Every structure is written in structure tokens, then in C-alpha cells.
Amino acid sequence: xxxxxxxxxxxxxxxxxxxxxxxxxxxxxxxxxxxxxxxxxxxxxxxxxxxxxxxxxxxxxxxxxxxxxxxxxxxxxxxxxxxxxxxxxxxxxxxxxxxxxxxxxxxxxx
Amino acid sequence: xxxxxxxxxxxxxxxxxxxxxxxxxxxxxxxxxxxxxxxxxxxxxxxxxxxxxxxxxxxxxxxxxxxxxxxxxxxxxxxxxxxxxxxxxxxxxxxxxxxxxxxxxxxxxxxxx
Numbered sequence: 001x002x003x004x005x006x007x008x009x010x011x012x013x014x015x016x017x018x019x020x021x022x023x024x025x026x027x028x029x030x031x032x033x034x035x036x037x038x039x040x041x042x043x044x045x046x047x048x049x050x051x052x053x054x055x056x057x058x059x060x061x062x063x064x065x066x067x068x069x070x071x072x073x074x075x076x077x078x079x080x081x082x083x084x085x086x087x088x089x090x091x092x093x094x095x096x097x098x099x100x101x102x103x104x105x106x107x108x109x110x
Numbered sequence: 111x112x113x114x115x116x117x118x119x120x121x122x123x124x125x126x127x128x129x130x131x132x133x134x135x136x137x138x139x140x141x142x143x144x145x146x147x148x149x150x151x152x153x154x155x156x157x158x159x160x161x162x163x164x165x166x167x168x169x170x171x172x173x174x175x176x177x178x179x180x181x182x183x184x185x186x187x188x189x190x191x192x193x194x195x196x197x198x199x200x201x202x203x204x205x206x207x208x209x210x211x212x213x214x215x216x217x218x219x220x221x222x223x
Binding site: 031 | 141143145152153155158160166205207208209212213215216
């Protein structure tokens with residue numbers, strides 16, 4: 001089993017839609033979780049950290065479910081500028097190695 | 111302040127040649143990571159340095175790949191006897207400590223002809 005697995009894409013949604021991505025992880029001892037955004041031919045950039053109690057940043061909501069070992073990202077009122085690949089990142093091992101999911105590609109259409 | 115700096119930004123090399131890729135992390139960051147990303151693919155973990163601990167080399171795809179981090183700062187990823195399948199973008203990231211958010215450099219695009 002892969003350490004981090006993401007929903008396969010692509011997701012094609014109209015502007016204004018709500019879209020959710022999930023990411024499962026295999027190591028129950030994982031402590032740190034993040035969502036990154038990667039635009040075409042650019043480096044990944046931090047979108048938001050994921051906290052145990054869940055957290056929100058504007059139109060974006062991140063949640064962690066430790067019992068089922070997954071994290072989620074919800075995007076409300078999608079904008080054209082949200083089109084990108086979204087990567088989940090999970091720490092593994094005692095040294096907090098960081099592993100990325102394969103990424104989910106989102107395209108928001110007018 | 112300065113972010114993560116990688117050089118060169120692009121490298122074209124002939125099959126069989128050795129290449130060295132450099133990463134200069136954010137000052138004070140103790141954790142440094144190397145990833146590889148092929149076109150349209152996700153980030154493949156290569157190696158992780160954390161402070162003075164032994165690096166996690168579990169992601170290095172073959173013994174042609176090696177990396178070092180001198181003085182806890184600059185890191186060099188070396189690929190010996192390059193093959194065409196080594197063509198990819200090599201991304202370096204650093205964080206203030208293991209488990210903290212990663213900050214990426216712009217990457218080195220390696221093309222092996």
C-alpha cells in the first residue's frame with residue numbers, strides 16, 4: 001500500500017461549484033498534514049496546514065480524520081483561478097519525513 | 111528573506127555523463143528534502159536530511175544517485191552515468207524542522223539526451 005494516496009483526477013467543475021478532495025495515508029503515527037497547490041510547470045506552494053480540529057481559510061476547509069486515516073480539502077464557490085493540481089502531504093516515520101500524494105488535477109470552467 | 115535556491119535551473123546532458131544539482135535552503139532550516147517530478151506525475155521522494163541525523167536515503171532509485179549536505183546547509187544531488195529515464199524536474203525543499211511546512215525551490219529541469 002502506498003504511504004499516501006489521493007483521489008484520482010481530473011475534476012472538471014463549473015465556476016461556483018463546491019469540490020472536495022480526499023487523501024488517505026497508511027501510517028497511523030503520522031503527525032503533520034498539509035495541502036499544497038501546484039500550477040503547471042511551477043513548484044508546489046503551501047495552501048494550508050491541516051489541524052486535528054479542522055481549519056478554514058476563506059473558501060478552503062481542511063479536515064483530518066485520524067480514525068479513518070484521511071485528510072480532505074473542500075473548496076467552495078470555485079474560481080477559475082483555483083484550476084491547479086492539489087497535493088496532499090503527510091509526515092511519515094519518527095523523523096517526520098514528508099511524503100506527497102500523486103496529486104489531483106482540478107479544472108474550473110466558466 | 112531569500113527562499114530556497116536551486117541551480118542550475120535547466121541542465122541538458124548527454125547519456126552517460128555525471129551531473130550535480132545544487133540546493134541552497136532557507137537559512138536556519140534544519141530539514142532538507144529532494145524530490146523528483148516527471149512530466150504529469152506526482153512528487154517522488156528521493157532523500158531527506160534532518161539536522162545531524164543520518165539521512166533517509168530510501169527514495170534514491172539506484173546507486174547512481176547520491177546526495178550530501180555539507181555543514182547542515184547546502185546540498186548537492188549527484189547523478190552518475192545519467193540515463194534518459196533520469197529526465198525530470200528535481201525539486202529541493204527545506205523546512206524549519208521535520209514536520210513543518212516545506213518551502214520549495216524553483217527546481218532543476220534535467221534533460222538527458
